[in-house]
Amino acid sequence: MNQNPEIIGTSPKRVDVREKVTGAARYGSDLKMEGMLYAKVKHAEYPHAKILSVKTGRAKKLKGVAAVATAADVPGNPAFGAIIIDNQPIAGDKVRYLGDAVAVVAAETEAIAEKAVSLIKVKYKELPGLFDPRDALKPDAPLIHEDGNLIVHHKTRRGDIEAGFAAADRVIERSYSVQRVDHAYIEPEVVVAYFEPDGTLVVKGSHQSIFNIRSAVSGVMGLPLSKVRIVQASLGGSFGGKDDVMSVLSCRAGILAQQTGRPVMLSNSREDSLIESYKRHPYFMDYKVGVKNDGTITAMEIKMVADGGAYASMTQFVTWRSVVHATGPYRVPHVKTDVYGVYTNNTYTGAFRGFGSPQITFAYESLMDEIAEELGMEPLEFRRINILHDNDITATGQILDHTVSVGQALDVTTSASGWEEKRARFPKENSGRIMKRGIGLACSYRGVALGAEGVDATGATVRIHSDGSVDVATGLVEMGQGLKTIFSQIVAAELGIPIDKIQYRPTDTSLIVDGGPTVASRSTIMGGSAVKKAAIGVRERLFQAVSEKLDVAPEDLIAADEKIMLKNDPSRSVAFLEAIALALETGLNLSCFGWHLSPPIWWDEEAGKGDAYFTYVYACQIAEVEVDPETGKVNVVEVWAAHDVGKAINPDTVRGQIYGGVATAIGYGLLEDVEMVDGVTKTMNMDEYLIPTAMDVGKINAIILENYDKYGPYGAKSIAEPTAELCAPAIANAVYHATGKRIRDLPLNLERIVLGHKLIKKKRRVR
């Protein structure tokens, strides 16, 4: 039972922000150590080449150089990987993209390390490169890895696709593509590695999923998991981006620490980060849709190719999410979807907020508008005919046994934005004005947590100390999303104590059991459930002690207002502190571990069907834009974003997630593109890789919908990722409404079309 419900659904001040506003928080690059060396990486000079020799003699001789390591110095496995073990922290036989390392250097200063890198001479035999993922499966394509260029092929099958098209009055085919984008967290990647006297390798830094990194480091360093400690520093943004790349940095620094016996810092410059770190997958997507004249969708046949780049990373999982959701939140009785993830010699791609959904959402939501127009319908009307409702069946054959709120999301956003009126008014006004206005929408559904892509379980420990202070530890990490605050709120609610009594313990693999990665917007629903169990577990022990004292049954007690009291007679109570003393006197353990395993779900890879996720969230976003037809510049004037989160445990953090996700999606829609030409990254820093500034993001209206979910703590589900999957197609649809131009490739860089070249960025302030 919920003990102190008031704190759930409020927004207490974040528990980790005081140190951030004063500049005291310590991020990876602030972790200087006595005797520390600085590392630099010798990167590949060809995107695809055999390494014939690496000459390090001159570098080693340079004064101030402590070590130079090549693949020959890797103590354990040459590579690591989530499923396919293919990512080499230092390349041995060949290089597969320009972010590969052929050698790493540790020196007294960064400048010396850089100089040493320039003295390393590598002989290569250049191999033909593969840069277009659509060529990857052709018989004459260069082989990136020995087992072929196919990383994965997923499918979804429902009904009878031929019958579905036969039942249609029209068949509409469209192709869409999306670009490669960077996480562009403001803090580039950084680690400090050192050995403890007992031989434990410690790697502190800007880590996201500490246990994934631990297993990579353990394998590559040839150390048992128990002798690798991954510790997270304050993290300057991640968004899915600080996993594999952090494993790579950790291994490189670990090898140098081992060779020198000294702490080693490896910090990426922004240029290093743009070249080396994995990106969001570019997709090529072909849709064929059967539809009746009354607007009913009868069939969808979808084929997609995802560019995995040089290493598999999370490609299997990212593309699986795409194959499950490719038809969007619509009833489609006959479905045939195939997604191929392939290797190329481009920068590898992996997890990025959205995880295989921003790509497909752009395609299917652009498509919904296109089909509506073909049928002479309004986009809203057409969607309403086809959207999912309670107890409908998804493309993968799953019955939705929770509140399906996509219709509600459409209702609230369209009414808040004045949709009907603006859809009618803007076209009339546009003929008489220079700047053209438009409004567009997009909606989605999204499976919560990892889904049937893997076992999903996580743990937490709550400890009550003798002085009444409490701490909580989990293996999930704060990335700015507010996890520490939300978990502290849950503990406060269950123990009936103020939030300032609760301390969140450091995120360190040596302090807590493996709770899986902090990904898939799973922290609140999975981690929150584990924290709640741990808090309830420890509370039961207090109740046991108090029940003896008051001579009542433990079930009749509640914890609130720093007291343990009788539910029906609050005047009979014991102070929290006294309850602790009673429990300790009787030898009770006031530390409790909670473990939460997700409800059963399944996936049949052969048949392409299954109950893919235990629950789903639903959302709709509307974008109002203004387009300058002369320059093609698009201003996002206002956005309305409605997201069903089950229950907002902390509404301020939910809103923060919505604002941030929308801004990221505005960048995806309009600005961002990691341009690569023949494997060479052209956007090398933030002057060329443009992300939205405060002037690029208009007013955002965050609308929180709450439909209790039986699987979440207090009914809560998730928020982080769906916020980033909708605004790009909403903008595309709005641009069409404003200009009549349908753009099927992101970014919607109208400058390119109108001016024939890309946007020249406004000069930023220098001084």
Added chain:
Amino acid sequence: MKKLKLNITVNGQKHTLKIDPNLRLLDLLRENLHLTGTKEGCGIGECGACTVILDGRAVNSCLILAGQCEGREITTIEGVTPEDGLSPLQQSFLDNGAVQCGFCTPGMILSARALLDHNPTPTEAEIREAISGNLCRCTGYTQIVEAIQAVADGREEQQGSL
């Protein structure tokens, strides 16, 4: 390399230092003076994480040589933090949910501070312009703009001195 003598005031404290002529102000602050609240995100003047106040104006410390600061006055995030508690801007960032990962926060606060010092009653557009050199990837800027607005409107006044 010949060292340069530098007299500089940082957060009200005078320093006389011998420095390399090519030392960036950012490195002087972080490495020599251990003021690590100033962050580096790009090194080329695009992200604003390294923003400090130089003689009353917000600047990117990654683009300025320490040697250019002879006799000048610098304020960093450490310098705006009062002995006890928080400055109104810091408090307002905390109260308004304007901080997520926090990496952009010191720079944001200093840009906001420089704005409010010159223009105590900015419009929303002026606030957005003043922080347009400070990139934030987490917040979508909404709550940051609200936090600055709250100080300008005097809603955070009682919390401390600017």
